[in-house]
Amino acid sequence: GKLSGDAYALRTIRDGTNRWLVICGGSSRAVLYGVYHLLDRYCEIGFFWDGEYVPKRTTIALPEINITERPHFPVRQHLQGCAFGYTTRYWEFDDWRREIDWMAKKRLNRMMLPWGDVSYRVWRKFGIMTGEPSPRHHYKIALARRIATYARALGIECILPGYIGNVPREFIKRYPNCRYVDVKWGELPPSAHLYPTDPMFRKIGAEMIREYIAEYGTDHIYNIDPYPETRPGATPQERRAIKIDFARNVIAFIKDADPKGIWYASGWAFIDAQYWTPEDVRKFMEQIPQDSFYVCDIWAERHPIYKRFDYFYGKQWGFSVLHSFGGDDHMRGDIRDLIRRAQDVATDARARKCIAFYINPEIIHYNTLYFELAAHLSWNPLRVSADDFLQWYAVRRYGRESAPTMLRALKLLANSVYGRYEPSSPRYQRRQGHNVIMHPVSVMHRGMLVKSLRHAIAIALTELERQAKNELFHRDIVDMLRQYITELYNHCFWQAHTAYRYGDVDAFERAVARMNKLMDALEELLASFEPYCIHPIVSKAMRMPGVTRAIEREIKDGMFTFVNLPWLRDYQSKDMFELVRFYYRPRMDAYFAALRNELRGALLPSGAQNLLKNGGFEGGNGDVPAVWHTDFVHQSGRALRDNAVSFTGDWSGKVEVTNGGYANLHQVIDARGGEVFLVTARIKVHNATNAHLHYDAKDANGKLIAQGRIGRIMRGSSDWRTCAGCIIAPKGTRRLVIYCRIEGNGVAWFDDVAVYRTDLASAPILLGATLDRAYDEIERRFIEKPLPTVDSPPQRKPMAQVLPRVFELVRRIDDGLQESYMLAIVGKPGRIGWREEFDDIKQWRMTYAGGEMSCANGIATMRSKTKWFLFGTKVDVDIKRYPILAFRYRVIEGDGRGAWIWVTWEDESGSEVRSLVWNEGMSRNWESVAIDLERILLLIGRPMRIKFIELNNQAPPHVVQWDYLRLCERAR
DSSP states (O other): OOOOTTOEEEEEEEETTEEEEEEEESSHHHHHHHHHHHHHHTTOOEEETTEEEOOOOSOOOOOOOEEEEOOSSSEEEEOOHHHHHHTSTTOOHHHHHHHHHHHHHTTOOEEEOOOOOOHHHHHHHTTOOOOOOOHHHHHHHHHHHHHHHHHHHTTOEEEEEOOOSBOOHHHHHHOTTSOEEEEOOTTSOOEEEEOTTSHHHHHHHHHHHHHHHHHHOOOSEEEOOSOTTOOOOSSHHHHHHHHHHHHHHHHHHHHHHOTTOEEEEEGGGGGOTTTSOHHHHHHHHHTSOTTSEEEEETTTTTSOOTTTTGGGGGOEEEEEEOOOOTTOOSSOOOHHHHHHHHHHHHHOGGGTTEEEEEEOOSSOSSSHHHHHHHHHHHHOGGGOOHHHHHHHHHHHHHOTTTHHHHHHHHHHHHTTTTTTSOOOOOGGGSOOOSOOOOOHHHHHHHHHHHHHHHHHHHHHHTTTTTTTTOHHHHHHHHHHHHHHHHHHHHHHHHHHHHHHHTTOHHHHHHHHHHHHHHHHHHHHHHHTOGGGOSHHHHHHHTTSTTOOTTHHHHHIIIIIIOTTSGGGTTTTOOOOHHHIIIIIHHHHHHHHHHHHHHHHOOOOOTTOOOSSSSTTOOSEETTEESSOBOOOEETTOEEEEESSSOSSSSOEEEEEEEEEEEEEEEEEEEOOTTOEEEEEEEEEEEEEEEEEEEEEEEOTTOOEEEEEEEEEEEEEEEEEEEEEEEEEOOTTOOEEEEEEEEEEEEEEEEEEEEEEEEOTTTSOOOTTHHHHHHHHHHHHHHHHSOOHHHHSOOOOOOHHHHHHHHHHHHHHHHHTTHHHHOOOOBOOEEEEEEEEOOSOOTTEEEEEOSEEEEEETTEEEEEESSSOEEEEEEEEEETTTSOEEEEEEEEEEOOSSOEEEEEEEEETTSOEEEEEEEEEEOOSSOEEEEEEHHHHHTTTSOEEEEEEEEEEEOSTTOEEEEEEEEEEEEOO
16 A cells, blocks of 8 residues: 555565565655664664664575555654653763664654753843853753754654743743742742733743744644643632643644644643542643644553543543653563553554554663563554564574573563562662561562572573673673662661561671672672763763863762752662762661661760659659659550569659550750750560650740650560660750650550760761761762762773672572572461451451442452552451461452552561552452461561451452452461
């Protein structure tokens, strides 16, 4: 048939003794696609994000060829704004040329143009002089213009920026009578935006587009997003009006500036289900003419919204692959699920208006395998299978000789890190504090992930000699090793935290020592691989006009840490050599020092005076302690002193409570803002829900300024443990109230309670204020102090030496850990100890609202209504006697892992812990499952009894049925 648009054909034709190859297409770029198709399919050249693999051939023999290709999606789009901040910020033109070449080779035909802001020209037209742009600003504009020219030469259309109503402060002063609306993003102060119905909104919007067209030319596509991650408007009525007016006036000013203009909007804003209801989105869409607009379902590979909004009410739309947020540099992504979701859209009769496939991660050049698959799917998902893709990937990336071996490694990855099990993100990339939560399913998955990664690396390294000069191979092994180290580090982290929780100093130190060895291995790995070093980025940025050495600070803060935006801190964290050595690792050292100080209890300053009176509770009259107040109790709470239990002396303070109340012993001391106090105590608990030290900071009038917990929470039953923390009195403080507190149920005894005035230089690092201060100092030093690697980069060692050496170091640590995560978690049920018949649901209660549960014929049906939800029932079963949790289930509606199970369990101290123990429910047919709860929970604690079981449905449209739920003995 006739070729049009992006369709192309390849034919071999005979003319007597001559044989010709003909490549033709419906457009110039279609012919280019045909050339790349030839090089890929018949020459086996691999075109990848991170480079190209060209096999060495002396001749090229072509078979008879008769191929016609037509895309399923007319629009195949790439790049989004976050990538310009987190990856491409300091790219030069050669970097952009390689990216655009890759796009053309993958048959992508539309891109977001990187920002080259020309808005200052518009403000000048309205009398607002914002100053002359810097040389760097002019350089960025020139670079963007060059990028647009090059992209269009390869047939790639450029999406230009638009306007959403933001104005500089000077504009508000000059035009005070305009109507404005406050728009607040995150924890930043609100900024004024022109109200969509104000005439200036339309005028400025049109001028913005005209200026961008004048600078960059146009393909008639403009990106304007409807208030993403914000909620402008004071009332529900105003919020709805703003959305409708925004749609109506944005399309109006686009057409004012460019009658052929098409509005592209990201659907990210619509993910906010509380602000954007289906009715809001429908009315929004109704304001926009057909064929002048398209919206992309921006996270469709994981959390699609197109069905919630009825396929965007007849408007054109796109299926988008987001996958990677700013800090998602670890290996991850379910490739089979991505194929399934893309094929579902391609075969869905109601999705006929899906005209685009959009690859839009926030960071690029990570998880190459996953995004190469996305690029394949963008052309025609119906011809893609996981097995064929992996075979293609192995040959194109490593060559035909190494492909059989590397395919074995790739299949291991496809069934683990690129399968249904979510790999870990590194614990060391985040600040750690009081609240550390890890569910056993994470540890269960880790065992399988570690085993697969280890095996895949071992297989791949057998090809090291053959792949010695292949940088693509080196990168893949580096990434596998990074993930291997991450999984083991996170497991050791949990071991250390569990040891801290149970007071096991030796186990704590063993786990910390393993983590330090893993960090040594990671540093050696990253230092030897330049793409994972910061110093080349700084060197490149220094070549921009008008830039000084201060650019290094901008890079470290803006690209990697967000230290100056604490609410976003580490959002874009990554495994970079300098980050690991000078930022992540010192923070983790400080964290482990805080836990160690509390565990070992060596805290008391020499010669310091205890500011509390009667800290050992030896003074008093009977069970009434001297000085301490005992009246701050609730319900059944009691606060007194006790001579039956003590750590030193004859007496201790005792607080006890039942039925959800609280009880406190408290005392007041003088304090001033900025003063530092060390608080220590010995605490013993019995069946305690929550016992801890607490403080209130109050001003001279007794008004509360701040409050918080001091040190650890004590739960369950345990002998005397040290609890300690530091308080930095906030500005305006005149008094501190120190509490010995218990909440919920149980009994707690306090002894040797002390408060010492100290200073930051002398105060030990402890959970809370001094650890936070230590974090602040480490982060400040990293941002402000020049990196030594910029002037003296680390000596790169040959990868042929580094890769096997690092693998051997990590493998040895793994050998010492396998017993702690490679447990048999699949059980075989024996005699029943507890069973749920599902005759009715009287014993079940909703623990999180969002759906409904019903029973019929001994089967429970759970139907999600508004969001994910849980129903639970009480049990009280000895886990050592009945460790097997067995059941049947099936998922009737919904996709993905829709059925989960949580249990609340009691450990040997009497503490109750709630854990996710199973989240694999995705079978459409009845499936019998039996898991060994005792072995699962041993991964994170010391379980004794099962107290509560909860069934968990995921978000709509999930409907799950459950049957034959029971706790059993292990079958012999």
